Amino acid sequence: MLRAxxxxxxxxxxxxxxxxxxxxxxxxxxEYSPSLALALRIARFFDLxxxxxxxxxxxxxxxxxxxxxxx
Amino acid sequence: xTTSPDQTFLARTFEDGRYAWTRTHRVRVRAVLxxxxxxxxxxxxxxxxxxxxxxxxxxxxxxxxxxMLLFIPLHSLLNLGIRGVFDRGRHSLDEHQExxxxxxxxSVGWPMTALTFAAWAGGIALASGTGxxxxxxxxGFLLWFASGLLPYWHLAWTLPDEEDDALSA
Numbered sequence: 001m002l003r004a005x006x007x008x009x010x011x012x013x014x015x016x017x018x019x020x021x022x023x024x025x026x027x028x029x030x031e032y033s034p035s036l037a038l039a040l041r042i043a044r045f046f047d048l049x050x051x052x053x054x055x056x057x058x059x060x061x062x063x064x065x066x067x068x069x070x071x
Numbered sequence: 072x073t074t075s076p077d078q079t080f081l082a083r084t085f086e087d088g089r090y091a092w093t094r095t096h097r098v099r100v101r102a103v104l105x106x107x108x109x110x111x112x113x114x115x116x117x118x119x120x121x122x123x124x125x126x127x128x129x130x131x132x133x134x135x136x137x138x139m140l141l142f143i144p145l146h147s148l149l150n151l152g153i154r155g156v157f158d159r160g161r162h163s164l165d166e167h168q169e170x171x172x173x174x175x176x177x178s179v180g181w182p183m184t185a186l187t188f189a190a191w192a193g194g195i196a197l198a199s200g201t202g203x204x205x206x207x208x209x210x211g212f213l214l215w216f217a218s219g220l221l222p223y224w225h226l227a228w229t230l231p232d233e234e235d236d237a238l239s240a
Contacts, residue, residue, distance in 0.1 A: 019165035020086070022154075022233050031231065032167050 001028060002046060002053060017041040082163035085155035091233075093151040099227040102149035106224070109145065110217055113138045117209045127205050135209070146223075153226050175226040186218035 003013055003024075014021040017038060026032035027042075034042065034054075043050040078086070092098065113135060120131045150157075156164060156172045164172070194211030198204045 020154075020168065023165050023167040025233060026167060032170075035166055038166060 002048075003028070006046060013042070013045065016045045079160065079163050081155065082159050085151060085159065090151045093148055094154070094233050095152075096230070096232050099149065099152040099230065102145060102152060103224045103227050105145050106142065106149065106220060109138055109142060110213055110220075114210065114213050117206060117213070121203060121206045149223060149227055153223065153230060156226070157223060171226060171230070172222075175222045175229070179221040179225045183218045183221050186214050186221070190214035190218065 003010070010021045010024045014024045018041065019038065023032065027034055039050055039054050043053045046053060093102075116131065116134055116138075120127060154168070156168045161169065190211045190213075193214070194207040197210070198207035
């Protein structure tokens with residue numbers, strides 16, 4: 001999970017994007033799809049393009065992706 | 072759309088970690104059942120009282136008052152379990168909480184309308200047709216009261232358990 005890999009607490013992320021911490025939980029468990037505005041704020045929080053954070057398909061963990069790309 | 076939920080005193084109370092035990096599905100369902108049972112008991116007591124020859128006794132109204140007083144802590148428990156999303160200002164809710172509130176309202180829209188109609192139409196018909204004004208007032212009030220509680224009950228019943236925050240920090 002991106003948040004865990006960045007060592008960001010749920011509360012820090014929630015405060016950073018202007019939602020309640022439990023909403024972050026619902027997002028992470030796939031029980032809630034965010035609005036476009038919230039998705040963009042989350043992407044900006046992690047300094048990543050939105051398509052790197054949200055996808056219709058399961059995303060690989062960033063750590064494993066970096067390991068795969070390292071020669 | 073809310074981008075920064077304000078933490079009012081009421082919102083802080085509903086978000087207080089000391090009440091995390093109320094936010095489990097089991098507690099919420101029990102609170103719903105307890106509220107429904109309480110309203111049912113008051114309705115039964117009203118009907119029983121109407122059928123007796125004693126009329127509307129002081130004991131009946133004391134029981135009614137006790138029931139309404141018991142409702143206060145029960146509904147506080149239920150409200151803590153759903154983080155008070157129906158009673159807080161919109162500015163203190165984020166988009167997910169607003170969505171939950173609107174979904175529950177729309178899901179019970181027809182039953183709410185039917186109960187409210189039954190309360191008013193039934194009460195007026197009962198009072199004007201049979202002269203049982205107190206019975207009509209009490210039953211009408213209970214039906215109208217239940218209609219207002221339906222969104223709370225729907226959300227409390229359908230909201231999944233929240234993940235333990237200690238695991239997610």
